[in-house]
Amino acid sequence: MKKFGHFDDARKEYVIQSPRTPYPWINYLGTQAFFSLISNTAGGYSFYKDARLRRITRYRYNNVPIDMGGRYFYINENGTVWNPGWSPVKTELDEYECRHGMGYTVITGKKNGLKAEVTFFVPQDYDGEVQQVVLTNESGEAKSFKLFSFAEWCLWDAQDDCTNFQRNFSTGRVEVEGSTIYHKTEYRDRRDHFAFYTVNDSIDGYDTDRDSFIGLYNGFGDPQAVIDGKATNSFADGWSPIASHYKEITLQPGESKTLVFILGYVEMPVDQKFEADGVTINKVKAHAMIEKYNTPEKVAAGLAELRAAWDKLLGIFNVDTPDDKVNRMVNIWNQYQCMVTFNLSRSASYFESGIGRGMGFRDSNQDILGFVHQIPDRARQRLIDLAATQLEDGGCYHQYQPLTKKGNSDIGGDFSDDPLWMILSVGAYIKETGDWSILDELVPYDNDDSKAKPMLDHLTVSFYHIVNNLGPHGLPLAMRADWNDCINLSCFSDTPGESFQTYTSPKFAAEGGYSKVAESVMVAALFTYVGPTYVGILKHLGKADEAAAAQAEIDKMKKNVMESAFDGEWFIRAYDAFGKKMGSSECEEGKIFIEPQGFAVMSEIGKEEGADIKTLNSVDRYLNTQYGLVLNNPAFTKYYVQYGEISTYPGGYKENAGIFTHNNAWIICAEAYAGRGDKAFEYYSKIAPAFNEEISDLHKTEPYVYGQMIAGKDASRFGEGKNSWLTGTAAWNMVAISQYIIGVQPDFDGLRVDPSIPHEWDGFTATRKFRGATYQITVKNPEHVCKGVKKLTVDGKEIEGVIVPVFEGGEHTVEVLLGC
Numbered sequence: 001m002k003k004f005g006h007f008d009d010a011r012k013e014y015v016i017q018s019p020r021t022p023y024p025w026i027n028y029l030g031t032q033a034f035f036s037l038i039s040n041t042a043g044g045y046s047f048y049k050d051a052r053l054r055r056i057t058r059y060r061y062n063n064v065p066i067d068m069g070g071r072y073f074y075i076n077e078n079g080t081v082w083n084p085g086w087s088p089v090k091t092e093l094d095e096y097e098c099r100h101g102m103g104y105t106v107i108t109g110k111k112n113g114l115k116a117e118v119t120f121f122v123p124q125d126y127d128g129e130v131q132q133v134v135l136t137n138e139s140g141e142a143k144s145f146k147l148f149s150f151a152e153w154c155l156w157d158a159q160d161d162c163t164n165f166q167r168n169f170s171t172g173r174v175e176v177e178g179s180t181i182y183h184k185t186e187y188r189d190r191r192d193h194f195a196f197y198t199v200n201d202s203i204d205g206y207d208t209d210r211d212s213f214i215g216l217y218n219g220f221g222d223p224q225a226v227i228d229g230k231a232t233n234s235f236a237d238g239w240s241p242i243a244s245h246y247k248e249i250t251l252q253p254g255e256s257k258t259l260v261f262i263l264g265y266v267e268m269p270v271d272q273k274f275e276a277d278g279v280t281i282n283k284v285k286a287h288a289m290i291e292k293y294n295t296p297e298k299v300a301a302g303l304a305e306l307r308a309a310w311d312k313l314l315g316i317f318n319v320d321t322p323d324d325k326v327n328r329m330v331n332i333w334n335q336y337q338c339m340v341t342f343n344l345s346r347s348a349s350y351f352e353s354g355i356g357r358g359m360g361f362r363d364s365n366q367d368i369l370g371f372v373h374q375i376p377d378r379a380r381q382r383l384i385d386l387a388a389t390q391l392e393d394g395g396c397y398h399q400y401q402p403l404t405k406k407g408n409s410d411i412g413g414d415f416s417d418d419p420l421w422m423i424l425s426v427g428a429y430i431k432e433t434g435d436w437s438i439l440d441e442l443v444p445y446d447n448d449d450s451k452a453k454p455m456l457d458h459l460t461v462s463f464y465h466i467v468n469n470l471g472p473h474g475l476p477l478a479m480r481a482d483w484n485d486c487i488n489l490s491c492f493s494d495t496p497g498e499s500f501q502t503y504t505s506p507k508f509a510a511e512g513g514y515s516k517v518a519e520s521v522m523v524a525a526l527f528t529y530v531g532p533t534y535v536g537i538l539k540h541l542g543k544a545d546e547a548a549a550a551q552a553e554i555d556k557m558k559k560n561v562m563e564s565a566f567d568g569e570w571f572i573r574a575y576d577a578f579g580k581k582m583g584s585s586e587c588e589e590g591k592i593f594i595e596p597q598g599f600a601v602m603s604e605i606g607k608e609e610g611a612d613i614k615t616l617n618s619v620d621r622y623l624n625t626q627y628g629l630v631l632n633n634p635a636f637t638k639y640y641v642q643y644g645e646i647s648t649y650p651g652g653y654k655e656n657a658g659i660f661t662h663n664n665a666w667i668i669c670a671e672a673y674a675g676r677g678d679k680a681f682e683y684y685s686k687i688a689p690a691f692n693e694e695i696s697d698l699h700k701t702e703p704y705v706y707g708q709m710i711a712g713k714d715a716s717r718f719g720e721g722k723n724s725w726l727t728g729t730a731a732w733n734m735v736a737i738s739q740y741i742i743g744v745q746p747d748f749d750g751l752r753v754d755p756s757i758p759h760e761w762d763g764f765t766a767t768r769k770f771r772g773a774t775y776q777i778t779v780k781n782p783e784h785v786c787k788g789v790k791k792l793t794v795d796g797k798e799i800e801g802v803i804v805p806v807f808e809g810g811e812h813t814v815e816v817l818l819g820c
């Protein structure tokens, strides 16, 4: 078992010490409009707002070898060719290091006494990636060498770029002005944006045509121009435009040279696109952008500003627990991942190609749970954008496109869980901010302003969308699918190429496209978990009758679940389209599923009969493994046409008995809720990435961020992680550790402080900024219990209960004594 680097918590960085990580370990640059993905060897790409429609540089997914395409610097010193990030040339370096930090990455390579340190970042409010290269001669002799930069342009639409070659091999256009290479494909015609790549120094040549620079039969690892030690000054005309600067450099012993490169994106008003000749790009905006970061001093200031912005964001919630790994997850990496996931939803990672999905309705709503305390204003806007794609009956478009903010009609709606997540996220927003005005905000249905209603109305139709769509057992219809969109109970797909998500069997055409028998117990449990938030909102607004009516629906649902969906030791998963139980002890395979259990426990369904503890014990007994909780057990070994996609995966992968980290969090929350802090923490530490750092060679993906899945016990690669970065796991595990284990949970009327921790902990401290005030929280655990607040004082005064009041501002001391 092996690790490939270490955490540097003081600098909020992960330091990678070998370029041969078990998978490319990446970072994200940019948080507003211009984004880049960057691996530990500088692979990756950039885009503006939308990874599909506005891709700036080209990337090759699933390539051989992996991770091909990036921003590369090549050095040729007397025929020895190398990259500071080792790849793509892969000349063995004397020293290598990659530091992934908060919104920046620093890659340093050293070869034969020449050190190259490259800092990559996207400054705040800036549509470009700044790359600062510091070259230092650490040898005792003068050194002369050649430096080449390299970026390959994407012809904007990433999908078209990798498919429509008959056209796009003949569209590429560039311009060169001094040390700046402009990419202007289609700018004259239908686009009002272009990109540029520049360096703040004179150059000795350039290339803009890929085949001239690389050579038709060479690769990124042996570009002909670099090997020849000279740029060809090629001018792209169709084919594949690139941007490469060439510079001859001599450094005396101990001497350093700093160059600043910028890869930028510019949008121009239509009437100002060209200079007077009507052909040459109007570069006024580009020049201003270049000016902004054209010296090392400006770069240092930009970096300092970025660091300060992150320090502020990460300063809102901090803990100091007896466990360093918890501290680094909570204070740094989990929060960082929440921000990245919020920004990108599921669009662009090393597992999401950026041309697939738009923003998911359920995904984005859940992302808000982990993110809302960082930038509530952006959460508010997102909630409004999401609600605007809802339909009048409470159903929702499953996805929307970030550029247009319109619901995606190709995918459509009818996913049974979608509306509920919005109640949860709007509730989380109000609990965090106390901003009840969001409920009065007029938000369209179906993006149609004439159908605008207050946000509260959106919550009401969401709630009643469940109530109005029940099946034979009074449980919510599964419709096309629920949260687990691999359980497609209405699908019955037996034809290759059909989408499990969008296909509803003609068999159910008369019933409206999905089975009116298949019911989701997970949605039932989610309804009873989320419902009280809706009731709480109504009560706060003084709508007592509506609150009572909603509560009655919740109570009825709980009863229905106990009557028809409690299997004796756990909750079943669903009724399928034949009306048969799924996830029951009666089943041959897939006897127990994880998804309904946590929500049912937290809703206290059947608590008086001990259903909660029985359920948690069953989860432990049947789903718990060395590396986390599997989604279902036993794994499916056959294809069940009535279940769909879930049974297509080999056992142990993805939704078929993989360790799906997203829903592990629901059990962590439930264990903590039930007061079993030891179990909650056991599950937390099995999947939290920092705890898996020591087994990085097995775990494979980045030890600083969650992945969607870890292969389950049925898989030959048990313990191997996949699909890192963009996953609801980030938000839910942030909720699990901060609100359930650490137990600091915003509520409508204050901050609930009710920890559920491992009994060994002597206590911990936490700082929480909340509605303008700062709470300094100290928790003491002299009796070594897991849960139970014995005494709670606020500013020295003991209070009743566990809800710390809201203050106008200032700093407040909260002291919590745990015990029996």
Ligand code: BGC
Pocket: 357, 485, 486, 501, 654, 655
């Ligand atoms: C994946 C799911 C994903 C779904 C929607 C499925 O193929 O297995 O994890 O949620 O696609 O894109």
Ligand code: NOJ
Pocket: 346, 360, 362, 363, 482, 483, 484, 485, 486, 655
């Ligand atoms: C990933 C998707 O993004 C999410 O929406 C879904 O709920 C899970 N997969 C489970 O299938």
